Amino acid sequence: MTDSYDVVGVALGPFNLGLAALLDDTDCDALFLEQKPEFEWHGGMLIEDATLEVPFLADLVTLADPTSEYSYLNYLRETDRLYEFYFYETFQVPRREYDDYCKWVADALESTAFSRRVTDVRYDDADEVFHVTARDPKSGETVECEADDVVVGVGSVxxxxxxxxxxxxxxxxxxxxxxxxxxxxxxxxxxxxxxxxxxxxxxxxxxxxxxxxxxxxxxxxxxxxxxxxxEYSKLGLQHFTPEYTEYFYDLPQERKDSILPEQDLLYxxxxxxxxxxxxxxxxxxxxxxxxxxxxxxxxxxxxxxxxxxxxxxxxxxxxxxxxxxxxxxxxxxxxxxxHRPQSPFLAGIEDRIARDAKGRLRVAENYEIEFDGAGRLFVQNPGLHSHGVGSPDLGLCCQRNAVIIESLLGEERYPTDEDTVFQDFSVERFCEKSPDSERLRDGKELGDDERSNDGDRSADERASDERTATTRED
Ligand SMILES: Cc1cc2nc3c(=O)[nH]c(=O)nc-3n(C[C@H](O)[C@H](O)[C@H](O)COP(=O)(O)OP(=O)(O)OC[C@H]3O[C@@H](n4cnc5c(N)ncnc54)[C@H](O)[C@@H]3O)c2cc1C
Ligand SMILES: NC(=O)c1ccc[n+]([C@@H]2O[C@H](COP(=O)([O-])OP(=O)(O)OC[C@H]3O[C@@H](n4cnc5c(N)ncnc54)[C@H](OP(=O)(O)O)[C@@H]3O)[C@@H](O)[C@H]2O)c1
Known part of the structure; x- marks a missing residue:
């Protein structure tokens, strides 16, 4: 009989590994399939002396659940390096140690399976399940499983x-x-x-x-x-936050496409x-x-x-x-x-997946791909076009996984932090907090009724009004 899961994760880079670690503390029955024989994070680039570009606090779990047993600090405790780290006094830890930490988490979790390259994902409307096929790249052995939902975390190549x-x-x-x-x-x-x-x-x-x-x-x-x-200034780094991600997500697609090339030096x-x-x-x-x-x-x-x-x-x-x-x-x-080529294992359901005119995945704010079927298909790191420069950043791993887990479970399991920046990105947020500012529409202040109904309008409409207001003020 084929094994069935609530969710199957395709691949175990840091993002899906973080999801596996956070799901471990829930009732969700999950399986994560990785093609490599063991966890390895950009193995050919684990150069001696190279460090993470983010503080160690951006580990697989801490920013969602600082009490998790899968935190970096607990890894240090369990591997008897806590005091050595204390005197190391460095936030940006060696990349080789981050890799070792991820291996430690992957080994501790029962939901991880290695030497499993996902070759095919299909959807069965009658049973409302995904059929996932994986192959051991070395032995050729094939395994199959079923899942209500799937999370793709194949990263880039x-x-x-x-x-x-x-x-x-x-x-x-x-x-x-x-x-x-x-x-x-x-x-x-x-x-x-x-x-x-x-x-x-x-x-x-x-x-x-x-x-x-x-x-x-x-x-x-x-x-x-x-x-x-x-960019490594503290105010500049605030582009790698939930607030900026939300602001960017709400922009019209053509505006996002024109902004991204100008943001090269952020990442x-x-x-x-x-x-x-x-x-x-x-x-x-x-x-x-x-x-x-x-x-x-x-x-x-x-x-x-x-x-x-x-x-x-x-x-x-x-x-x-x-x-x-x-x-x-x-x-x-x-x-x-x-780069991120199209995933061959999605070919069997390609006609159910929505893409934009440039062939990019259409991704909802909760990282769900627009999919024609009752099952849900999520993506971890879809490229910059939907959620912006923070997409591949390890610092947003926990936030994204908290959002995905909330969707999977239908309830908030880990708080998704809001109000984490000193600056604002959207005019709406800025005006809400600023006693001396009022949003304008057609050059006039919004009335109380308009302001309270404004949340119901689409992001594109709101962004378009803000553009109009800015032009008039200029
Ligand atoms: C050298 C290097 C260093 C970096 N350092 C940082 C940093 O310090 N801070 C930062 O914020 N970002 C950094 N990045 C950016 C990078 O996006 C993230 O570090 C991170 O690796 C992204 O994780 P991921 O889970 O999306 O995918 P990846 O880490 O790319 O992992 C994807 C996994 O998918 C597996 N896979 C692919 N296809 C299949 C399949 N069909 N079936 C099963 N498994 C499959 C692969 O084997 C791989 O293990 C770095 C990038 C590089 C290249
Ligand atoms: N320590 C770490 O944590 C660490 C280590 C490595 C990587 N990373 C991250 O991983 C991501 C990828 O980094 P990356 O350095 O691999 O790639 P990258 O940032 O995309 O840089 C690619 C570089 O190659 C240039 N290029 C491409 N084709 C070329 C050609 N034909 N001739 C000359 N130059 C060419 C690009 O120029 P253009 O600008 O014109 O495209 C760019 O300078 C980044 O987000 C990075 O921060 C992090």
């Missing part, structure tokens, strides 16, 4: 631009497999790193540290306008500490007449890579001047980011 594909992976590879290929780098005469997100910066720094012993030439190109830092770019470390190392290496044997060029797109003798020739264009040049290298490390 490494992106290599088409023009840069097709070369031996030992020499031209994505940062996601850096640690598996680092030995090869140490044998190279010339290495080129591409991109200026945090991944490329961490790889560049690691290679820079190893350069004196290995003796290679090291170059770094990025298409971005500069080797710019990611792309280099952690200021990594940037500083790179600069200081270069400074140290260049004392006196020394040459660090390093090249760095921004505004430069790598358009093509071709094999040339024992190495590779990169064709590059400086995008502001239009100048083009060829560059030789034995090894190329591509920090060209991540």
């Amino acid at each position: 490494p992106h290599v631009p088409e023009e840069l594909q097709g070369h031996p992976e030992s020499d031209v590879f994505h940062t996601a497999s850096y640690l598996d290929r680092r030995e090869r780098c140490l044998d190279a005469e010339a290495i080129t790193v591409v991109g200026s997100g945090q991944s490329a910066a961490e790889v560049f720094l690691d290679l820079l540290k190893r350069q004196p012993e290995a003796g290679y030439r090291l170059d770094w190109f990025t298409r971005s306008d500069g080797f710019f830092p990611m 792309k770019g280099i952690d200021p500490e990594t940037s500083e470390e790179i600069y200081d190392l270069l400074y140290e290496r260049s004392i006196g007449d020394s040459d660090p044997d390093v090249g760095m060029l921004a505004m430069t797109e790598v358009e093509n890579i071709e094999e040339a003798g024992d190495g590779y020739l990169l064709t590059c264009e400086q995008r502001q001047t239009g100048e083009r040049f060829a560059h030789g290298s034995d090894v190329v490390v591509l920090g060209t980011g991540y």
Whole structure:
């Protein structure tokens, strides 16, 4: 007989693992299926010294339930590191330790199953259940189960631009497999790193540290306008809060699409500490007449890579001047980011899933995908288009899971924090709190009746009125 669950989670990245941990304390019967043989968080990037970009308080459970047994602090207690951590006095913990913490949680939960790649999800209208099929990638063994609801948490996958594909992976590879290929780098005469997100910066720094012993030439190109830092000021970080997520969600889609490219440096770019470390190392290496044997060029797109003798020739264009040049290298490390292709296991229910004109999932505020059927399909990390820059951020993991759990159980189980910021994002909120401000419609103040009925109007209508009011005030 096929096993039946209230909810099946597809994949165990931190987001679905957090959901599994929070559901453990409820009556919900859940199963989470992960394709890897054990939990692993971006394994190829677990570089020594690399840290989380969020404080450890953004663990899998604390921001929803600080008393949970699956908290980071309890992990430290159970692994006898609480005092060591106390004197460590650092909020941004090593990435290798966060990975170990997640493994510890995954091992403690009964609802997790590894070596289970989900290959198919179907919906049965008669029984009102999802049929989920998973396969062990190694043995080929297939398992099936049924679920009332499904939560997809497959994250994103490494992106290599088409023009840069097709070369031996030992020499031209994505940062996601850096640690598996680092030995090869140490044998190279010339290495080129591409991109200026945090991944490329961490790889560049690691290679820079190893350069004196290995003796290679090291170059770094990025298409971005500069080797710019990611936003890390406290007020700027308030964009990664429930309030900003709610504000962004309520905007009309075309407004969201125009805002996102302007928000690159909120989540792309280099952690200021990594940037500083790179600069200081270069400074140290260049004392006196020394040459660090390093090249760095921004505004430069790598358009093509071709094999040339024992190495590779990169064709590059400086995008502001239009100048083009060829560059030789034995090894190329591509920090060209991540993307979210459509999930093949959803093909069997694709005709029931609503997508927008750009093929993106239509996601409700509670992270439910618009689905034609009685069952509910949720998504953890759908991309930025619906809920904004906070979508892939670990700091919003607990909040999102509290919302999903409320929908799954039909009642609030974990409080969803509100009023967590000092600033406001929506005019409505600001005016509610400000004694000297009144919202305007057609240049006039809203009457009491209009104000109290305003909550019933659609977000698009409200946003449109706010735009009108702002234009008039201007
Ligand atoms: C190197 C790196 C470091 C980062 N550091 C931070 C940070 O410090 N702070 C921060 O806020 N964000 C960080 N991020 C952003 C990232 O979005 C989050 O860290 C996080 O990994 C997202 O979690 P997730 O659960 O969506 O998916 P992922 O972590 O991407 O995990 C997805 C999982 O799905 C599994 N899977 C895929 N398909 C299937 C299938 N068909 N069946 C079963 N399993 C499947 C995969 O094997 C994988 O384990 C980082 C990203 C990278 C690349
Ligand atoms: N320590 C950590 O916690 C940590 C570590 C790694 C990653 N992360 C997170 O993971 C996410 C992904 O980061 P990421 O660094 O992997 O990717 P990313 O931030 O998306 O950066 C990709 C970079 O590659 C550039 N690029 C793409 N194609 C190019 C080409 N053909 N030629 C030259 N440059 C090219 C991009 O330029 P454009 O700007 O023009 O697109 C951009 O600079 C981010 O949210 C990041 O914060 C966190």
